[in-house]
Amino acid sequence: MSVVGDRQAIIDAVKGRRSIRRFLPTPVADETVLEIIEIAARAPSGQNMQPWLIHFVTGETRDALCRQVTEAADSGERSDDYPYFPTEFREPYLSRRRKVGFDLFAIYGIERNDFEGRKRALLRNFQFFGAPVGLFFTMERDWGLGAWIDLGNIMTNVMTVARAYGLETCPQQAWAEYGRPVRKVLNLPDQHVIVSGMALGYADYEAKENQLVTERAPHQDFVIRHC
Template identity: 30%
Template sequence: MTDLPAAFETIAKSRRSVRAFKPDPIPQELLEHIFRIAGTAPSNCNAQPWITHVVSGDRLRQIEEKLIAAVRAGDADPDAGHREDPYVGIYKERRIGAAVALFEATGVGRHDKKAREESFLRNYRFFDAPHAAWFFMPPAFGLHGAADIGMYAQTLMLALAANGMGSCAQGALGHYSNVVKRELGVDEGLACTFGLSFGYPDEDHPSTKAITDRAPLSDLVHFHE
């Protein structure tokens, strides 16, 4: 019999942000299976507020073109993102740690503005993934809805990892969800905090060497009795 705790730990630890994909598409039947598993996620009042749009093939490459143009023109969704940068202190340190790991792995110099921009733009090329998903929700759900979307997305990412696939959650995609709404005819009133690129990982890409660490448990979890 399978050692379920060990299997779960392996899957949870094998999930990491993948920023390079092979072009091979995931068969539709498997896609539907994975998204059904994602849908087992819990949500406030079982509202299941995740209105998910999955884009593949030529349609994704068309959206990529529109997104790159919007990023270059600075046409970001005015409702997306933070009004002020919340990453200060220890949070800023952690953010820098993750960025440095990626830049070092991919050979992007600290002061190489052009290479950094190109690296950032890879977000909008979906890191060459054959699929991307956007999670929309009614904005009235606020923090509750955002929590539900997070649970859904993590269940999705774990289901992908368990099936040999990789993914990268991307707030960058949420910042330009106005473009995606226009392209896909999604209700303009819906909110989107992030999207997800996914597919089969390209294990030979240098970005796979960017491994993030985690703060010690005692910094984050406080046990009381």
């Protein structure tokens, strides 16, 4: 079935997506979340193996996660489930990473040398930025690298499809930096890797932190054409 007629809606859904860092407390119906996930599960995967698991958390479980992971992060008790970043940053990635951090701290009104303020801002990750729904994307640890591509596909679908329901998201790999308490609350076996968390809810569009629109490199910087 052709989707040419819906081209602009699709473009807007992709180009308008951003990481929301303050949500309204408005509840999201369970049926809505499950419908989004059901649609997103049309994501491609190698030989249709669908290696992903999605944990949908609300209510008391959400609150317990927030409390225990915030305590671990505040005390510096990291327990990374896997290495996300390279051991040494290089350009242009280092500059991009610094810019988004400095831009966000500037919006919060946090000076560059205000390390306590920066820590408080980062800890907001572990409140799902106020979103009532948290999602965790996991898979069995013995999968090869291809399965990480598959899981990224379904995460992208969730973030895009959510916008069709008036909802927004923030992908949060930061939860995987505190795998021990997440694993405890969700009762996850060691053979499952916590790839990422995600906040889901209704965006507070008036919040200053949601005015941040991160830059993207022009295609000339990363597209290599072969003729």
